[in-house]
Amino acid sequence: MQYPQERREGPAPCPAPGAGPESIMEQYPSDIIARERTAAQPVVPLPNPGEGGPVSPGDAGQTPVIPLPDVGEGPVIGDEQSPAIPLPGPGEGGPVYPGGGTAIQPLPGYYPAYPGASAVRFLNAAYGYAPLRIFVGNARVVPLLGAQAVSAYSRIPAGYRVVTVSGADGYIYLQKTLPFEPGSRQTIAVVTVAGGLDLVQIPDLRSRPAGYSANLRVCNLAYNSGALDVLLADGRVIWADVRFKEATSFKRIAPGAYEFVFAQTNLLPAPAYTDIETLDSAFIGMSPTPDAVASLYLAVQAGSNYSIYLVTSGPAYNAVTALVVEDR
Numbered sequence: 213m214q215y216p217q218e219r220r221e222g223p224a225p226c227p228a229p230g231a232g233p234e235s236i237m238e239q240y241p242s243d244i245i246a247r248e249r250t251a252a253q254p255v256v257p258l259p260n261p262g263e264g265g266p267v268s269p270g271d272a273g274q275t276p277v278i279p280l281p282d283v284g285e286g287p288v289i290g291d292e293q294s295p296a297i298p299l300p301g302p303g304e305g306g307p308v309y310p311g312g313g314t315a316i317q318p319l320p321g322y323y324p325a326y327p328g329a330s331a332v333r334f335l336n337a338a339y340g341y342a343p344l345r346i347f348v349g350n351a352r353v354v355p356l357l358g359a360q361a362v363s364a365y366s367r368i369p370a371g372y373r374v375v376t377v378s379g380a381d382g383y384i385y386l387q388k389t390l391p392f393e394p395g396s397r398q399t400i401a402v403v404t405v406a407g408g409l410d411l412v413q414i415p416d417l418r419s420r421p422a423g424y425s426a427n428l429r430v431c432n433l434a435y436n437s438g439a440l441d442v443l444l445a446d447g448r449v450i451w452a453d454v455r456f457k458e459a460t461s462f463k464r465i466a467p468g469a470y471e472f473v474f475a476q477t478n479l480l481p482a483p484a485y486t487d488i489e490t491l492d493s494a495f496i497g498m499s500p501t502p503d504a505v506a507s508l509y510l511a512v513q514a515g516s517n518y519s520i521y522l523v524t525s526g527p528a529y530n531a532v533t534a535l536v537v538e539d540r
Contacts, residue, residue: 327394327395328369328370328394329367329368329369329370329394329395330367330368330369330370330392330393330394330395330396330397330398331365331366331367331368331396331397331398331416331418332348332353332365332366332367332368332392332397332398332399332400333362333363333364333365333366333398333399333400334346334353334354334357334362334363334399334400334401334402335361335362335363335399335400335401335402335433335521335537336357336358336359336360336361336362336401336402337360337401337402337403337404337433337434337521337523337524337535338359338402338403338404338409339359339404339435339523339524339525339526339527340404340527341359341379341385341404341409342379342380343356343357343358343359343379343380344356344357344377344378344379344385344402345357345377345378345379345380346363346375346376346377346378346402347375347376347378348368348373348374348375348376349373349374353366353368356380357402360523360533360535362399362537365397368392369392370392370393370394370395371391371392372389372390372391372392373389373390373392374387374388374389375387375388375389375390375400375411377402377409377411385408385409386402386408386409386410386411388410388411390411390413395418396415396418397415397416397417397418398413398414398415398416399413399414399416399519399537400412400413400414401414401431401433401521403433403435403457404435404524405435406435412433412457414431414459414519415459416517416519416539417462417517417539420515420516420517420540421464421514421515421516421517423514424467424514425464425465425466425467425487425514426464426465426466426467426512426513426514426515426516426517426518427462427463427464427465427516427517427518428462428463428465428488428512428517428518428519428520429459429460429461429462429463429518429519429520430442430451430454430459430460430519430520430522431454431458431459431460431519431520431521431522432454432455432456432457432458432459432522433456433457433521433522433523433524434456434522434523434524434525434530434531434532435456435524436524436527436528436529436530436531437456437505437522437524437529437530437532438476438529438530439453439454439455439476440453440454440474440475440476440505440522440532441453441454441474441475441476441477441479441481442454442460442472442473442474442520443472443473443474443475443477443479444470444471444472444473444488445471445472445473447479448482449477449479449480449481449482450463450472450481450482450488451481452477452479452480452481454522461484462517463486463487463488464487464488465487465488465489465512465518466487466488466489466512467512467513467514468511468512469509469510469511469512470488470509470510470511470512471507471508471509471510472507472508472509472510472520472534473504473506473507474504474505474506474507474508474522474532474534475503475504475505476505476530505530505532506522506532506533506534507534508520508534508536510536513540515540516538516539516540517538517539517540518536518537518538518539519536519537519539520534520535520536521534521535521536521537522534522535523535
């Protein structure tokens with residue numbers, strides 16, 4: 213008896229050359245073509261550490277979200293019956309800044325001293341110039357300041373600041389660095405000098421006079437003037453030899469009517485500690501009235517600080533006029 217032999221399958225023989233498919237691509241054409249196309253495409257290289265543009269930090273809950281108003285707050289959208297705040301008509305509402313620099317809000321009268329700021333106002337004592345514009349740093353403090361005019365006080369940050377004086381057409385006449393002390397109060401005068409213009413810092417009082425009295429001082433801002441004496445009409449000399457760019461100290465003055473005379477004399481002044489009083493009939497006629505360069509009539513009121521600024525009024529020597537500024 214013959215038993216059937218067990219059939220054993222071995223590995224498939226390799227096809228003879230030319231007996232199999234023409235190429236392997238005929239078996240898996242799509243996969244091989246995809247790999248070839250991928251390998252042929254250029255790859256953008258990644259930047260080195262520290263290079264490249266900013267990288268998004270991802271959504272880690274750090275993006276600020278504007279909160280929605282509570283119920284009953286905020287405007288109502290889509291409700292035609294809700295009242296709306298009307299816009300002001302032309303010419304109504306508050307003033308709108310026209311642009312061209314940063315505006316500084318003027319300060320009213322006297323105010324508490326601020327540790328990091330200085331109260332500053334400007335006086336145009338220049339002769340023969342058109343109205344001036346004044347900048348402190350990049351901030352326009354005074355839009356236009358005419359001749360013999362004074363601006364309101366403005367709050368200037370303390371420190372060294374560049375003050376620029378220009379014309380309305382933008383022509384720069386002067387740039388000067390000035391110190392602004394914290395808590396100070398001052399007047400900066402624009403004066404005429406040989407080379408053009410200059411700035412003079414004049415400290416002001418930060419408080420009103422106490423009691424039933426006032427304060428008075430004189431500042432000579434006239435370039436073409438000599439050393440001038442300040443006299444009363446009865447011949448008493450209050451200050452002597454007040455020169456250009458010089459400001460006297462304040463003196464207490466009693467309320468009343470005064471006539472001041474500015475002249476060049478050889479008279480001696482009254483002691484510095486004495487107050488200024490109204491005209492005394494005992495002194496009238498004792499001294500001859502000198503040739504006055506300028507004169508001023510002033511009604512002094514209690515509780516005020518008065519500054520008399522002598523400014524140039526013409527090209528001639530001692531062509532001077534008196535400008536009074538009262539601070540209450």
